[in-house]
Amino acid sequence: MNNYPNFYNPQNIGSLFYPDYGAIAAAAEAANLPPAAQDKQNVHLVVIDMQVDFCHSNGSLHVPGSVGDIQRLIEFIYTHADRITNITCSLDSHLPHQIFHAAWWADAQGNHPAPFTLISYEDIKAGKWRPLVDPVWSTNYVKKLEEQAKKVLTIWPYHVMIGSIGNALDPELFSAVMWHSLARKTQPTWLTKGSIPLTEHYSIIQPEVPVPNHPLGGKNKAFLDTLADADVVLIAGEAESHCVLETVEDLVEDFSAKPDALQKIYFLRDCTSPVLHP
Known part of the structure; x- marks a missing residue:
């Protein structure tokens, strides 16, 4: 029998609602999990772009299968919360005037x-x-x-626009991330990408073409160092064919000189789906 928090409702996945922060906090305290700082093995879960515009059926760039991906990921988090040390969620974040938009x-x-x-x-x-x-x-x-x-x-449809509902993480997944943070006494990391007008930015590691003199225009060395410090890196998110694929390729390239580092990267294949566009 699964022992999920009492606020968790898989029927809410793919819909908009206000998470009950009080219920999340109470359930996290009741879980009585050890602090993440005590973990003997550092397990870092990386969640890529599981946002409303990608994961809801009426989102502007919906990825078929993403609702099921989110459910499996949420239940993975609840089942293995005592072993997941850190969670990083990337948020693809765009402005109206960018090189991949029609304007x-x-x-x-x-x-x-x-x-x-x-x-x-x-x-x-x-x-x-x-x-x-x-x-x-x-x-x-x-x-x-x-x-x-x-x-x-x-040229992509306007999607995950900064300040819009479509930019937000799916609310039920957000609830799981918040619960984990409170239960394990560890802060989640929110990694935004994609707001440089002059380039595309599929991978969470670096843009498609570097933009000189922009603070986010090159490789995210700080995040790579964080992953290098982990014992296990778990990767999930959307879309398998674009942002997830390019992130994994960048990680493999960066860690290629360190075979031991490559062995600690795991891809949660049932927590990602491809997009059906170019």
């Missing part, structure tokens, strides 16, 4: 591209699409993206 681009007639339009360097040279913001950087960016990341710029 940044137009065709010769002034029309903005539709969601999921692909813009190549050849398209720009041919005049099919033109950047309305920072033309030199934007053109070079698309070229670098093709040369370095081997991909074409995708």
